[in-house]
Amino acid sequence: MTVAVVQFGGSNCDRDAVRALEYLDIDAERVWHEDGLPEDTTGIVIPGGFSYGDYLRAGAMAARSPIMDEVRDAAADGTPVLGVCNGAQIGCESGLTEGAFTTNKSARFQCEHVHLRVENADTPWTAQFEVGDVIEIPIAHGEGRFEITEERYDELVANDRVLFRYCDADGNVTDDANPNGSTHNVAGVLGERDSVAVLMPHPERATLPDVGGTDGENILTGFRA
C-alpha cells in the first residue's frame, strides 16, 4: 500500500511530497508517469512543478498523458487523489475537477505565505478542521487564478465543492487577501467525490517542522482515511 506521487518531466515537488508523507508515516513513492500506477496504489499525489515547461497552458500536456486515464479510473473508484499547484492545473485540465487555473491577475509569479479558510470540513483533506478554520500555507505560482463561469461556480457552491478560499489572518474572504485574482477567492476545489481535491497552495511545504509552519500536515493526513 503506497501513495503514488506521479512524476512528469518538469515536476519538481515530487520529492517534497514523498518526504512530507513519509514524515507522517504514510508510505509514498515517486512514480514515473510512463510506468503507470503501481498495483498497490492506495492514493495519488499529482505534485507541483512545471510539467512540459507549461507549454500551451500549465498542465495541458500532462493532463493528456496516458497515466491520467489510470488516475481518473482510480479517482472514480474512490482512491484519494490530491493535485497540488501544477498538479491542480493538471487536475482541472484533465477533468478531475471543474474550472481552470490561469495567469495571475498580477501577471507575476507569486511566492508567499497565504491564509486559507476551510469551506468544507466533511472531506478526508479537511476532517481535522471545522468550517471557517484558518490555516497558513505557502503558494508559488504564476498561473493560479481560478476561473470558472458564474453558472458553473453556482453549481460548485450548491454541491459544496469549494474546499478552500484565500482569506486574511482572521478568516475574512477579501479582495486584498486574494493573491492571484481567483474567482470568489477559490484556492482549492473538490472533484465529483470528496476524495478528489486540487489546490494551488502547497501543503507538503508546510508539513516538516524544520521548514516553517505545519498547517499542511492535516491536509496530507487525508491519505490515512
Add this chain to the structure above:
Amino acid sequence: MTAYTATVTVRLKHGVLDPEAETTKQALERLGFELSELRSADEFEIDLEADDAAEAEQRAESMAERLLANPTIHDYEVSAAPAAESA
C-alpha cells in the same frame, strides 16, 4: 488527398481577465502609443492532408476541442485553405 493548412485561433472568452494583454497594453502606452484596448490570441497553423477543406477543418476542430483550447476559458475559430506552395 490535398495539402491543406488549417488555422486554429484560440482566444480568451469575453470577460475573462487577460493580465498578459493588459501588461502589453501598458508597455505600448509607456512607448507613447495611444490605444483603447488590446486583446491577444494564440494562432496555430496545422499542415495536413485531407480530401477537402471541410475535412481539414473538422480535424483541426477536434484538435482544438481535445487540446489546443480549454473550453472553460477559451473560444476558438477554425479555418482551412489549400497549403501554400513551398518555396
